[in-house]
Amino acid sequence: xxxxxxxxxxxxxxxxxxxxxxxxxxxxxxxxxxxxxxxxxxxxxxxxxxxxxxxxxxxxxxxxxxxxxxxxxxxxxxxxxxxxxxxxxxxxxxxxxxxxxxxxxxxxxxxxxxxxxxxxxxxxxxxxxxxxxxxxxxxxxxxxxxxxxxxxxxxxxxxxxxxxxxxxxxxxxxxxxxxxxxxxxxxxxxxxxxxxxxxxxxxxxxxxxxxxxxxxxxxxxxxxxxxxxxxxxxxxxxxxxxxxxxxxxxxxxxxxxxxxxxxxxxxxxxxxxxxxxxxxxxxxxxxxxxxxxxxxxxxxxxxxxxxxxxxxxxxxxxxxxxxxxxxxxxxxxxxxxxxxxxxxxxxxxxxxxxxxxxxxxxxxxxxxxxxxxxxxxxxxxxxxxxxxxxxxxxxxxxxxxxxxx
Amino acid sequence: xxxxxxxxxxxxxxxxxxxxxxxxxxxxxxxxxxxxxxxxxxxxxxxxxxxxxxxxxxxxxxxxxxxxxxxxxxxxxxxxxxxxxxxxxxxxxxxxxxxxxxxxxxxxxxxxxxxxxxxxxxxxxxxxxxxxxxxxxxxxxxxxxxxxxxxxxxxxxxxxxxxxxxxxxxxxxxxxxxxxxxxxxxxxxxxxxxxxxxxxxxxxxxxxxxxxxxxxxxxxxxxxxxxxxxxxxxxxxxxxxxxxxxxxxxxxxxxxxxxxxxxxxxxxxxxxxxxxxxxxxxxxxxxxxxxxxxxxxxxxxxxxxxxxxxxxxxxxxxxxxxxxxxxxxxxxxxxxxxxxxxxxxxxxxxxxxxxxxxxxxxxxxxxxxxxxxxxxxxxxxxxxxxxxxxxxxxxxxxxxxxxxx
Numbered sequence: 001x002x003x004x005x006x007x008x009x010x011x012x013x014x015x016x017x018x019x020x021x022x023x024x025x026x027x028x029x030x031x032x033x034x035x036x037x038x039x040x041x042x043x044x045x046x047x048x049x050x051x052x053x054x055x056x057x058x059x060x061x062x063x064x065x066x067x068x069x070x071x072x073x074x075x076x077x078x079x080x081x082x083x084x085x086x087x088x089x090x091x092x093x094x095x096x097x098x099x100x101x102x103x104x105x106x107x108x109x110x111x112x113x114x115x116x117x118x119x120x121x122x123x124x125x126x127x128x129x130x131x132x133x134x135x136x137x138x139x140x141x142x143x144x145x146x147x148x149x150x151x152x153x154x155x156x157x158x159x160x161x162x163x164x165x166x167x168x169x170x171x172x173x174x175x176x177x178x179x180x181x182x183x184x185x186x187x188x189x190x191x192x193x194x195x196x197x198x199x200x201x202x203x204x205x206x207x208x209x210x211x212x213x214x215x216x217x218x219x220x221x222x223x224x225x226x227x228x229x230x231x232x233x234x235x236x237x238x239x240x241x242x243x244x245x246x247x248x249x250x251x252x253x254x255x256x257x258x259x260x261x262x263x264x265x266x267x268x269x270x271x272x273x274x275x276x277x278x279x280x281x282x283x284x285x286x287x288x289x290x291x292x293x294x295x296x297x298x299x300x301x302x303x304x305x306x307x308x309x310x311x312x313x314x315x316x317x318x319x320x321x322x323x324x325x326x327x328x329x330x331x332x333x334x335x336x337x338x339x340x341x342x343x344x345x346x347x348x349x350x351x352x353x354x355x356x357x358x359x360x361x362x363x364x365x366x367x368x369x370x371x372x373x374x375x376x377x378x379x380x381x382x383x384x385x386x387x388x389x390x391x392x393x394x395x396x397x398x399x400x401x402x403x404x405x
Numbered sequence: 406x407x408x409x410x411x412x413x414x415x416x417x418x419x420x421x422x423x424x425x426x427x428x429x430x431x432x433x434x435x436x437x438x439x440x441x442x443x444x445x446x447x448x449x450x451x452x453x454x455x456x457x458x459x460x461x462x463x464x465x466x467x468x469x470x471x472x473x474x475x476x477x478x479x480x481x482x483x484x485x486x487x488x489x490x491x492x493x494x495x496x497x498x499x500x501x502x503x504x505x506x507x508x509x510x511x512x513x514x515x516x517x518x519x520x521x522x523x524x525x526x527x528x529x530x531x532x533x534x535x536x537x538x539x540x541x542x543x544x545x546x547x548x549x550x551x552x553x554x555x556x557x558x559x560x561x562x563x564x565x566x567x568x569x570x571x572x573x574x575x576x577x578x579x580x581x582x583x584x585x586x587x588x589x590x591x592x593x594x595x596x597x598x599x600x601x602x603x604x605x606x607x608x609x610x611x612x613x614x615x616x617x618x619x620x621x622x623x624x625x626x627x628x629x630x631x632x633x634x635x636x637x638x639x640x641x642x643x644x645x646x647x648x649x650x651x652x653x654x655x656x657x658x659x660x661x662x663x664x665x666x667x668x669x670x671x672x673x674x675x676x677x678x679x680x681x682x683x684x685x686x687x688x689x690x691x692x693x694x695x696x697x698x699x700x701x702x703x704x705x706x707x708x709x710x711x712x713x714x715x716x717x718x719x720x721x722x723x724x725x726x727x728x729x730x731x732x733x734x735x736x737x738x739x740x741x742x743x744x745x746x747x748x749x750x751x752x753x754x755x756x757x758x759x760x761x762x763x764x765x766x767x768x769x770x771x772x773x774x775x776x777x778x779x780x781x782x783x784x785x786x787x788x789x790x791x792x793x794x795x796x797x798x799x800x801x802x803x804x805x806x807x808x809x810x
Contacts, residue, residue, distance in 0.1 A: 056632075076631025078536055078569035080485060085631065104709070122712075129717040129761045131483055131749030164483035164749075226481025226490065304509070304527075312534040344536030344569075347750045356534045 051094045052232050059085040066090040067153030070161065072295070072400075073302040077314060079344050079354060080133070081161035083225050086233070089138045089159060091206055091267065092193040094232045095252050099196050103228065103236040108220065112188075112258025114178030121236055124220060128172030132219060132242060133347035135318050136161050139245040139272055139287035142383070142392030148277055150389040157295045157398065162316070162352045165240050167221035170256065174215060184258035187215050189239040192254035202265050208248045209262040210241055210288060217242045217350075220253060242350035243321035245287040245391075247272050262286075275387045290320045292379055293393040294327055294355070294372035300400045308363045308404050313340070316352040319374035323349035326373045329357040333367035333399060334381065340370070361404045369399035456499045457637045464490040471495040472558030475566065477700070477805075478707040482719060484749050484759055485538070486566035488630050491638070494543045494564060496611055496672065497598040499637045500657050504601050508633065508641040513625065517593075517663025519583030526641055529625060533577030537624060537647060538752035540723050541566050544650040544677055544692035547788070547797030553682055555794040562700045562803065567721070567757045570645050572626035575661065579620060589663035592620050594644040597659035607670050613653045614667040615646055615693060622647045622755075625658060647755035648726035650692040650796075652677050667691075680792045695725045697784055698798040699732055699760070699777035705805045713768045713809050718745070721757040724779035728754035731778045734762040738772035738804060739786065745775070766809045774804035 042050050046057040049065040059074035068088040075081045100106065106121045119127070138159035140152050153159070170187070174180055186209035194204035221240045222229050229235035234251025241248045247267070262268055268286070275284035294317035299306045317327045328337035340355035347353075355370070371379050383394040447455050451462040454470040464479035473493040480486045505511065511526045524532070543564035545557050558564070575592070579585055591614035599609035626645045627634050634640035639656025646653045652672070667673055673691070680689035699722035704711045722732045733742035745760040752758075760775070776784050788799040 077534070077571035077628055078631040080569060080631060082631040083487070122709075126712075126715050126717060128763070129482070129719055129748065131759055133750055164485060166482035223482055226483040226485060226487040307527075307531075310531050312531060314534055343534065345538055345750065345752045345756070347752075351750070354536055358533070 051096075052088055054084065054230075055088075056082075056084040060087075061158065063153040063155070066093075067155075069153070069155050070158035071302055072157050072300050073297055075158070075161065075297060075316065077297070077354065079162060079347060079351070080164055080225060083227065083230065083233075086136070086161040086163065087138070087159045088232060089153070089246060090232075090251075092191070092197065092204065095193050095196065097231065100231065100236060100252075103222075106236045108237055108253055109255045110173060110177050110257075111255065112181045112184050113174055114181065117177050119173070121222060124168045124173065124237070125222070127176050128168040129166070130169050130219060131164060131166045132217075132240070133162060133164050133351035134240055134242045135290070135350065135352055136163055136246050136249060137290055139247055139390045140388065142397065143389035145383060145392060145394075145397035146385070146389040148385070150387070152388060159246075162347070164225050165219060165221035165238075166223035167219040167237075167240065170215045170218040170220060170239075173220065173256070174258075180212070180215070180258045183260050184212055186210065186259045186262055187212050187218070188257045188259045188263050189241075189248075189250040189253060190255040190257070190263075191234070191250045191252045193252040205265050206247070206250055206267050207263040207265045208250055209259060209268055210244060210248050212258060214241050214244065215258075220256075243289055245272075245290055247287055272390070273388075274384075274390045277385055277387050280387060287390055290318070291391060291393045292320050292322075292324065292372050292374045292377045293318050293398075294324075294370040294379065294395070295398045296329075296368050296370050296400055299368075299402050301402065306361070306402055306404045308361060311359055311361050311404075313357040313359060313368060315340075315355055315370050317355055317370065317372040318352040319349055319372070320377070321349070322374040322376060324353055324372055325375040327353075327355040328371045329355070329359075330369045330371070330399075331359060331361065331366045334369050334371075334396065337371065363404050365401065365403050367399050367401050369395050371395045456501075457493055459489065459635075460493075461487075461489040465492075466563065468558040468560070471498075472560075474558070474560055475563035476707055477562050477705050478702055480563070480566065480702060480721065482702070482759065484567060484752060484756070485569055485630060488632065488635065488638075491541070491566040491568065492543070492564045493637060494558070494651060495637075495656075497596070497602065497609065500598050500601065502636065505636065505641060505657075508627075511641045513642055513658055514660045515578060515582050515662075516660065517586045517589050518579055519586065522582050524578070526627060529573045529578065529642070530627070532581050533573045534571070535574050535624060536569060536571045537622075537645070538567060538569050538756035539645055539647045540695070540755065540757055541568055541651050541654060542695055544652055544795045545793065547802065548794030550788060550797060550799075550802035551790070551794040553790070555792070557793060564651075567752070569630050570624060570626035570643075571628035572624040572642075572645065575620045575623040575625060575644075578625065578661070579663075585617070585620070585663045588665050589617055591615060591664045591667055592617050592623070593662045593664045593668050594646075594653075594655040594658060595660040595662070595668075596639070596655045596657045598657040610670050611652070611655055611672050612668040612670045613655055614664060614673055615649060615653050617663060619646050619649065620663075625661075648694055650677075650695055652692060677795070678793075679789075679795045682790055682792050685792060692795055695723070696796060696798040697725050697727075697729065697777050697779045697782045698723050698803075699729075699775040699784065699800070700803045701734075701773050701775050701805055704773075704807050706807065711766070711807055711809045713766060716764055716766050716809075718762040718764060718773060720745075720760055720775050722760055722775065722777040723757040724754055724777070725782070726754075727779040727781060729758055729777055730780040732758075732760040733776045734760070735774045735776070735804075736764060736766065736771045739774050739776075739801065742776065768809050770806065770808050772804050772806050774800050776800045
C-alpha cells in the first residue's frame with residue numbers, strides 16, 4: 001500500500017532522469033539495454049511518447065517511455081478498460097504504419113501443422129470469427145510493492161486491463177492447416193517487431209512458448225475494444241492467450257509454430273522466469289498462467305474525499321485461468337471480512353468481474369483490502385518473494401488506506 | 406438496402422447545404438426550428454461540430470450538426486461501441502463545461518416519493534453502484550429506408566450503439582427517499598439542457614414519462630464505457646432506461662418524478678408518437694419499448710472486396726426488452742435461411758449479441774439478410790409504415806447487397 005500521489009511525482013522525476021541518462025549513454029551502446037537503445041521515442045507536449053500521443057495522459061503514470069501504467073482509479077467502472085487508458089509495456093519499439101504496410105496484407109505463418117501455410121490478415125478473417133474478453137496483465141504488475149531492489153517498472157495495480165478482442169480462433173486456423181503435428185508440446189508465437197531494429201533475433205525477438213492446450217481458447221486478434229488493433233498494442237495482429245500473462249500475448253504476430261521444445265530466445269529462455277531472489281535461469285517457472293487476484297478501485301486517495309456515512313467499495317477481481325467465485329472485502333486491514341456482491345455482466349472466466357461492498361463508515365482511518373477466490377485458489381496474504389517481482393497477488397500489499405471525514 | 410458509399414456523399418452535401426441555409430435563416434428566427442436556432446455549433450477541420458471534435462470522423466456519417474450516424478461497419482466487432490464512434494442525436498445543444506460546473510455538485514431532484522430530496526452527484530454515488538450494458542437507439546433508426554417523404558435524419562442502421570454504463574440504480578435512490586408515492590403511474594425524467602437556451606420549457610424541455618415499472622432496471626449513469634459521461638452524451642448524469650428508445654434516456658438529468666400523468670411537454674405529448682402517415686397526436690403510442698431487430702455489419706460494401714470461398718457473415722441482434730434467442734441469416738434475400746451462431750459474452754438482455762454465420766459463396770451477387778427472434782416476437786419482413794419513420798425493424802430494408810469476385 002503506497003500513496004499514489006507521491007508515487008506519481010516520483011515516477012515523473014524518474015522518467016525525466018531516465019531520458020537524460022539515455023542521452024548520455026548513447027555513445028556507449030554496449031551498456032545500453034538493447035530494447036531501449038532502439039526506441040528513439042520522442043516525448044510530446046502531453047508528456048507521453050509520440051507513439052501513444054493518442055492516450056489519456058491524466059489516466060496514466062509514466063514510468064519510462066515503454067512502461068506506462070493506468071492509475072488505480074482509471075480502469076473505469078464499466079468492466080472494459082478504454083483503449084486510451086490501457087497500460088503500455090513494450091520490450092521492442094512499436095512498429096510504425098510504414099513498417100507495417102497495408103494491414104490487410106500482413107502475414108502470419110503457421111508451422112507445426114500438417115500443412116504449413118502463410119495467411120494474410122484478409123485470409124485469416126475468412127477462416128473464423130469470435131469476440132472474447134480477457135485480462136491483459138504484465139507479469140510484473142505489483143512489482144512496486146516488493147521491497148528488495150527489483151529492476152523494472154515499479155507497477156502497482158495498473159499494468160492490467162480488461163479488453164474485448166475480435167479475431168479468429170487459433171483452432172480455426174489450425175483446422176485450415178490440417179491439424180497440429182502430433183509431436184508438438186508447445187504453441188510458440190513470434191513477433192516481428194525486432195526486424196526493423198536489425199538486432200540479433202536470439203536477444204531481441206519476442207517469441208513465447210506456452211503449453212499446447214491453450215490453442216483451444218487462443219485467438220489471433222485484429223480488433224481491440226471495437227477499433228482496429230492499435231500499433232502500440234501489437235497491431236495489426238496479436239496472439240491472445242486467455243488467462244496468461246501479457247508477455248505471452250505476442251504483439252505484431254508473424255508466426256505461430258507448434259513445437260516440441262520451448263523457444264530458445266532470451267525472452268523465453270531466461271527472461272520472465274520466476275526465480276528466488278539472487279538466482280536466475282531457465283530451470284525456474286516461466287510467467288504463464290495468471291493467479292487469482294483482486295484490488296479496490298474506489299474509494300482510494302485518487303478518488304476524492306470520503307464523507308462519513310454510506311460508502312460503496314468498488315473493485316475488480318480475476319480468477320486467473322478459472323472463473324472467479326467470491327470476493328471478500330475488509331475495512332480493517334484484514335481483521336474482519338464481508339462478502340462483496342458482483343455487479344455487471346459476467347464477461348467470461350478470463351475477464352475480471354466488478355465487485356461492490358456497500359457499508360457505512362464513521363470518521364477515521366481505514367485500510368481497505370479485498371480477497372478473491374476462484375474456488376480452488378485464494379489470494380495469499382503476502383507476496384511470493386522473487387527476483388524480478390513477478391506474479392504478485394498478495395492481498396495485503398494491494399490494500400489501500402483512506403481517511404473518512 | 407442502399408449503397409452506403411453513395412449515401413455518405415449525399416449526406417456530406419446535405420450537411421454543407423444545411424449549414425448555408427441556416428446562416429441564411431438566421432435573420433428570420435420565427436421560422437427556424439427552436440432546437441436548431443439555439444445550437445450555434447461551429448464545424449471544425451474534421452467536418453464535425455466542435456462539441457464532438459473528439460469523435461472519429463471516419464466512423465461517422467454527418468446528417469446535420471446534431472444528427473450524426475455510425476457507419477454500418479463502424480460499431481466494431483467487440484460488442485461495445487467505442488465512444489468515439491457512437492452516434493449523436495440531440496434535440497437541444499449539448500451543455501458546456503461552464504454550464505455544467507463542477508460535475509460532483511450536479512444536482513438531481515427526486516419527486517413523487519415519500520420524502521422528496523435533491524442529491525448531488527457525489528451523494529448519488531454513495532447510494533449504490535452498478536454497471537449495465539444497454540442499447541442506445543434513436544427511435545428513428547432505419548428512417549432512411551422509408552419511402553414517403555419523412556422529416557428527420559435519414560438514419561440507416563447507425564443511430565444505435567451498445568454501451569456500458571456505470572451508475573446508481575434508480576431503485577437505490579428511491580429507497581433512500583422512502584419509496585415511490587402510491588398513486589404514481591409513470592417515471593418522468595427531465596433534462597435541464599433547455600435552461601441555457603431560455604426557451605419555453607413546454608416546447609424545449611426534454612421530459613419523458615415511461616411506465617413506472619421500468620424503475621427497477623433503470624439507472625442514473627455517470628460513466629459511459631469507462632470514462633466520465635461525455636457532455637455530448639448527456640453528462641454528467643443521464644437516465645438510462647434499458648430496452649427503451651434513446652429519447653427516454655434523458656440527458657443532463659435534472660429531475661426524476663414519479664407521476665400520475667404523462668408529462669405535458671411537446672417532447673412527450675406530440676413528438677415521438679408512432680402515428681399513421683398523414684396523422685399525428687398524443688392518442689398514438691409513444692416511442693417506448695424497442696422491438697426485436699438485427700442487422701449485418703460484415704461483409705457490406707463498406708468492408709472491402711469479398712473473395713469467393715469461405716465467408717464469415719457477422720452482425721448484431723437485439724431482443725428489445727426480452728433476451729434475443731435466435732438469428733437466422735439468408736444469402737438470397739430471404740428465400741432460404743440458416744441459423745447463425747452467437748459469439749462473445751452475453752452482456753444481458755438489454756445488450757445486443759454478435760452473431761456469425763460461416764458459409765461459402767461463389768462469385769456472384771448476394772443479398773444478405775438477418776432475422777432475429779426473442780422467443781415471443783420475430784422481425785417482420787416489411788416496415789410498419791408511420792408518419793415519422795419510427796421503430797423500423799423490418800428485415801428486408803436492412804439487408805445488404807454484396808458482390809463476390
